[in-house]
Amino acid sequence: MSRIDYSSLTKEQLVDILKRRDVQARYGLSWERLNVDADRALNRDFVGLELDESLSCGPSPWENLIIEGDNFDALRHLATTHAGQFHAIYIDVPYNTGNKDFVYNDNFFDARNRYRHSTWLEFIYQRLVLARSLLRDSGSIVVSIDDNEVFNLGLLMNQVFGEKCFVANCIWQKRYSRENRSAIGDAHEYLLVYSLDPDGFKNRRGRLALGDKQKSVYKDTGHVRGKWRAVSLSAQGFRPNQMYEIVSPQTGKVFVPPEGGCWKVIRSRFDELTEKGLIYFGKDGNAMPSRMQFLEDIDGMTPWTWWPHEEVGHTDEARKEIQDIFGTQTAFDTPKPTRLMERVLQICAPEKDALVLDFFAGSGTTAHALLRMNKGDGGHRRFVMVSSREATDENPDKNLCRDVCAVRIRKAIEGYxxxxxxxxAALGGSFAYVKTVTVPMHRLEEGLSDSMVWTFALQACGHPLSPVQAGLSSSVKGNHLAAYCANTKPATLTALRTLLEGHQGPTVVLSWAPQVVQAFLSGLSSVVSYVGVPQDLQRAFRQGNAQVHEPTLVEDEARAVPETVEVTDDTAVDEVDELGVADDDGEPA
Ligand SMILES: C[S@@+](CC[C@H](N)C(=O)[O-])C[C@H]1O[C@@H](n2cnc3c(N)ncnc32)[C@H](O)[C@@H]1O
Known part of the structure; x- marks a missing residue:
């Protein structure tokens, strides 16, 4: 929203503003929005989800979701039903390589197009704005990208999320062998990480499990607490209360901090560590003091931006995974390794009940990694995967979502x-397979199927999906009951009354004739919210999408204002604590 009420200004004042604006350079990214071919996927219709039971996996109710369709539609549906709910969003966008990786208006995008970058930017921008509304405050969005568009994407994300929301730019070493064709061989890609609340994200992000290499640093010397290592007590810098003398109890040797440094902890903390027998002066008692750190105390390493292929896999590994699952590498051209996705989820979705979205799901690697993680730690994280059919004018029957994404995830669930x-081995789990259906707002009466209404109701109420029934459909989650009357026949209404009489707790009832249903249920003591179809769905959809607005100039300017950071003594105290405990624990050599 603009802060100026332009309607109250005179023509002269408006002309003056425009003239000044014409000569003012604006910081930030701009692209030729008006020149790019309009994206035919953009529309203002209602988006429903039609369940396809035959393509779903496992018995209902289904906690996970695969959505077939353009992600612009899927995101607009989710903006109504899942606003602010996702812990993590990962997307592996088309890189705009010019090498048949970007389908736009049902054709592979022509790399010679004069508006190549602008078209790509507009396409990604429209989707990022929607994605932003789906994130929890401390949630994060991770976007894979390579050199083709990394600089544009960074500026775009600054614009959509704000510079302050930047968390990290991680480097994934995608190759294990040298690439000799270029002057300087390309061996890596990027993962840009943003969060609406980077501090909140830091508090909840996951740490990484120690690998064999990191564990090997811890030695077994017969200590009752098992393997340990010595961590230096010295830190760089000068802090008056960390500049004391330390005397070795074995030899009486006196130690002072090394030149240009101080001890990591203040005296009282040092005494505490000594009391607990955690200070080590070497085998003969003459070495610089260090702190004993036990392997059993380590709950993981702080993630950093360097992701080597030994830890997270490489492109060749990803292709072999596709070969392994489908018997041919041609099933999908640009997969990511499952280990890379596991790394993303370890950091961004550590909670066992995390909700994860990938709206450029491709072959479904993100879901595969999530299922593996759940199997490993007994979690019940849930996923929403969105994949297009990738049909083009040349190949109109292609259905990547059904034939690759869903097939892979089903195989992972059932074993193969x-x-x-x-x-x-089977990883377990299930999913509902749904297709996006757009219905013009003025045609909802005839365009909305019972299945679409019921799916919408379940999604909006936070219930897992189940098939719609003829007459009455119902679902209970916790003490919340959701019900849908597809008609007002006596049998349907009587079944509803019986259901409500046996239920205690909040209840939502959807119907095409809410007044009739309400009148039938009069006298019932339950607390019931009546939802009218289609008018209340239409309103909810409009509201959900109304939150999704383009960042205005004023917002952009507000984001550009740097914050003043006041340094107080508290900062120093925090750091002492951190250096004494968290930092060391997180960074085994
Ligand atoms: C780089 S691939 C993602 C690969 C994925 N990370 C994996 O490991 O399999 C990008 C995918 O996004 C899909 N895609 C492109 N535009 C889309 C759109 N508008 N809606 C939904 N999916 C889209 C493409 O079909 C392609 O499969």
């Missing part, structure tokens, strides 16, 4: 036979 390693 690998060409190389034999049977692969």
């Amino acid at each position: 036979r690998s060409e190389k390693t034999g049977p692969v």
Whole structure:
């Protein structure tokens, strides 16, 4: 919203503003929005989800979701039903390589197009604005990208989320062998990480499990608490209350901090550590003091931006995974390794009940990694995968979502036979397979199917999906009851009354004739919210999408104002604590 009420200004004043604006340079990214071919996927219709039971996996109710359709539609549906709910969003956007990786208006985008970058930016921008409304405050969005658009994407994300929301730019080493064709061989890609609340994100982000290499630093010397290592007590810098003398109890040798440094902890903390027998002066008692850190105390490493292929896989590994699952690498061209997705989820979705979205799901690697993580730690994280059919004018029957994404995830859930390693154990889980259906707002009466209404109701109430029934459909989650009357026949209404009489707790009843239903249920003591179809769905959809507005000039300017950071003594005290405990624990050599 603009702060100026332009309607109250005179023509002269408006002309003056425009003249000044014409000569003012504006910081930030701009692209030729008006010149790019309009994205035919953009529309203002209502978006419903039609369940396809035959493509769903496992028995209902289904906690996970695969959405087939353009992600612009899927995101607008989710903006109504899932605003502010996702812990993590990962997207692997088309990189705009010019090499058939970007389908735009049902054709592969022509790399020679004069508005190549602008078209890509407009396409991504429209979707990022929607995605922003789906994130929890301390949630995060991670976007994979390579050199083709990394600089544009960074500026775009600053614009959509704000510079202050930047968390990290991680480097993924995608190759393990040298690439000799370029002057300087390309070996990495980027993962840009943003959060609406970076401090909140820092408090909840996951730490990384120690690998064999990191564990090998901890030695077993027969200590009752097991393996440990010595961590230096010295830090760089000068802090008056960290500049004391330390005397070795074995030899009486006196130690002072090294030149240009201080001890990591203040005296009282040092005495505490000594009391607990955690200060070490070397085998002979003559070495600089260090702190004993036990392997059993380490709950993981602080993530950093360097993601080498040994830890998270490489493109070749990803292709072999596709080969292993489908028997051919041609099933999907640009997969990410599952280990890379596991790393993203370890950091961004550590909670066992995290909700994760990938709206450029491709072959479904993100869901595969999530299922593996759940299997590993007994979690019940849930996913929403969105994939297009990737149909083009040349290949109109292609259905990537159904034939690759869903097939892979089903195989991961049910187990499959690998060409190389034999049977692969089932990871468990289930999903509902739904297709986006757009219905013009003025045609909802005839365009909304019962299945779409019921799916919308369940999603909006936070219930897992189940198939719609003829007559009365119902679902209970906790003490919340959601019900849908597809008609007002006596049998349907009587079944509803019986259901409500046996239920205690908040209840939502959807119907095409809410007054009729309400009158039938009069005298019932339950607390019932009546939702009218289609008018209340239409209103909810409009409201959900109304929050999704383009960042205005004023907002952009507000974001550009740097914050003054006041340094107080508290900062120093925090750091002492951190250096004494958290930092060391998180950074094994
Ligand atoms: C780089 S791939 C993602 C690969 C994925 N990370 C994996 O490991 O399999 C990008 C995917 O986004 C899909 N896509 C492109 N535009 C889309 C759109 N508008 N809606 C939904 N999916 C889209 C493409 O079909 C492609 O499969």
